[in-house]
Amino acid sequence: MKLKIRTGFGYDVHQLQEGLDFWLGGIKIPHTHGALGHSDADVLVHVICDALLGAANMRDIGFHFSDKDPQYKGIDSKILLKEVVHLLSREGYEIGNIDSTICLQEPKVNPHIPAMKTCLAQVMGIPENDISIKATTTEHLGFVGKKEGVAAFATVLIYKQ
Numbered sequence: 001m002k003l004k005i006r007t008g009f010g011y012d013v014h015q016l017q018e019g020l021d022f023w024l025g026g027i028k029i030p031h032t033h034g035a036l037g038h039s040d041a042d043v044l045v046h047v048i049c050d051a052l053l054g055a056a057n058m059r060d061i062g063f064h065f066s067d068k069d070p071q072y073k074g075i076d077s078k079i080l081l082k083e084v085v086h087l088l089s090r091e092g093y094e095i096g097n098i099d100s101t102i103c104l105q106e107p108k109v110n111p112h113i114p115a116m117k118t119c120l121a122q123v124m125g126i127p128e129n130d131i132s133i134k135a136t137t138t139e140h141l142g143f144v145g146k147k148e149g150v151a152a153f154a155t156v157l158i159y160k161q
């Protein structure tokens with residue numbers, strides 16, 4: 001039997017605004033500012049969705065869950081991620097591993113990474129060991145450094161027998 005292996009990549013940005021809840025990696029981060037978006041604006045969950053869809057050549061998150069559609073207004077992005085995993089499994093794909101980086105000037109992301117991994121592993125039904133989450137600032141440069149926004153990148157490997 002031939003093993004089919006594919007990789008995917010995701011990139012996303014959200015504006016940060018004062019007074020909003022800050023959802024990141026499936027959990028709520030305590031902070032003065034939160035990400036702005038049609039959904040809960042969880043940038044890490046969005047890049048994982050995009051990377052998974054890209055790996056399967058199934059377009060992107062906006063294609064499946066339009067930001068013009070009122071049913072997705074304020075939606076928990078973990079619901080979208082669960083649906084993406086379901087879409088892939090219908091095509092016979094399983095997740096090999098995920099590697100990701102969050103770009104954020106503040107607050108510090110590192111203390112929250114274990115909780116994010118636990119949460120996302122549960123949502124996707126994969127071992128925590130298959131999810132890597134890294135964090136970096138941009139040394140005060142650009143929109144991330146100026147605390148105007150948060151960005152994230154993810155790569156994934158998927159396979160089917």
Ligand SMILES: [Zn+2]
Pocket residue numbers: 012013014037041042043046
């Ligand atoms: Zn997004």
